[in-house]
Amino acid sequence: MTSASSVESSGNLSIRYALRSLGRSRRRTGLSVLGVGLGCAIALFATAFMRGGQTMRVQAISQSGYGHLRIAPAGWEQSRRDELRLQDSAAALEAARDLEGVAVVAAHVRVQGLLAFGTRVAGVQLLGVDPAAEPQLNRLVRTIDEGRYLQAGDEGAVVVGKALVERLDVELGDDLLLTLTRADGEMEYAMLRIVGIVSTGSRTIDETICHATLADVEKLTGLQGVAEVSVVFADPQQVAALSAELAQRVQGDEVLTWREVLPAMGGDEAADRAFSSFFIVVVAAVVILGVTSAQLTAMLERRREFAVLMALGLGERKLVGLVLFEAVFMGALGALLGLLLALPLVWHTATAGIDFSAAMGDDMTVMGVFFDPIIYADMGLWMLPYAFGLGLCATLLAALYPAWSATRLDPAAALSQRDA
């Protein structure tokens, strides 16, 4: 007896039996592994693309002035009234800034008004901002085409979008007449000088940008305090946990996620997730049915052998274990193959992206959010547990029926069928 053979035989014989059994019909095992691999690869790519798109969606929303979270006055979510103010603006700002992992905190007030220059008029939503914080929160205002963005201490200054400038036929340094309704119902008029023109590349967004300082808007509306505080976190994955923590710190006001602030976007996200999940379930179902068929055939071919093993004392639990182990091994191989097939595709999509500008047009904006037309897949370590989880779950599910069928085998009946 050699030491090598001694080591070899010290392993689990049942496992060796299961592994060698997979080698009996290499074509069938190979095709099953290929099926699992293709299914895993398709699911991996679809999920990587969906995750990438989702990450970019959240990034686009959070960087378009909405943030990940918003502290809003109680009742704002239902009424959406601009004149509502936070109960304690200073406390809300402090609570947000003190939260661990916060990257940006920016306060806003909003009011509807009319901008006029000569005979030309445009309806706008004037956004009162903190000039220091806003460019950190809102990537759109970083694209100054002419002039500058607002600065601390500015009075009667406004930054507008390029499309609005074209519509009113004005230029940098012109004074615009703003007309709005104060909180007490009186009309208010003010002259605002254009200090900066923003050009985001989206005409839709450029028509909406009209920023003034918080102090100016407070004075014009006659309403003191802040209407909302937008919060951006360094790690978007922390939003759910930190939302609850922030809600505990903010008394009398409410903390809303971007999904609650923009419910239509949240609905889109949920629809995307549902479609992606449905697609993956369909792929998994096809894989499961294919592997079930192959496993069942293999089980039927080994009916007599299982009967012999049962006669020798192999219990039902052990028999199920053998069939499931074979499935697990096939699932692991399939997952590995799936990773190998998916990685180059996901890597390419994660680095080069897929450009949807031709299909979607140049203006990829929805509800004031500017979306990047090139979507990048999310490639990461998550793919490992995902592939193995999917491969193993699919093959285990696929093997359940063949395993159950094996335990229902009547050894006496199976053995009485004499070999030809």
Next chain:
Amino acid sequence: MDEMLVAAQDVKKVFRTGDIAVEALRGIDLEIGSGEFMAIVGPSGSGKTTLLNLIGALDVPTGGRIVLFGRDLGALSRSERAELRLRSLGFVFQAYNLVPVLTARENVEFVLELQGMDPKKRRARAEETLAELGLGELADRRPSQMSGGQQQRVAVARAVASRPGLVLADEPTANLDSDNAQALLQMMRRLRDEMGMTFVFSTHDPLVISYASRVVTLRDGEVLSDERKDTCG
């Protein structure tokens, strides 16, 4: 005859296929004691294999009662019967039925592993059993690399490696030439003599009958005769 291993009382077995019922056994009374070398003979369809399956706890009777090693088979669950087979019985089949992907030694070891035997012990036991049966050189061969006679001897090694009290052999010589059949029977009788194992065969083979110390003849599911011999082989 020493200790009683099997006691069958008025055992009946009916197989049903749709509306057709076939009475395979019609009230068998049989006792098998420790150390017997017994042949169950009879024409095809007489119920030999059915009786062997019932004694081997592979099937349950439609009527009557079988007590095996003191346990009423009718009262046992499937898993309890499997455990009883594992601990107390050995099987030898007509078509050898070795596991094709395992070597001779692994085939023998498999049952020992099911019994929970330590890997080193089970390997040593498998090699010892194969050596005792003159199969030491075949230990690393797979069934496809062995002759029919060699495979059947490995099947016997698999059946006796765990030292069961009772070995049931269904037509063990049916696929063997007379030389191999004789060698196999001598080997099994030696195991009976040296280890005290009990062997029960179902057979048509006059050679097996000549080796048997007791011959039970079945016809149409009933015991026609039960003959004990003073000398055999």
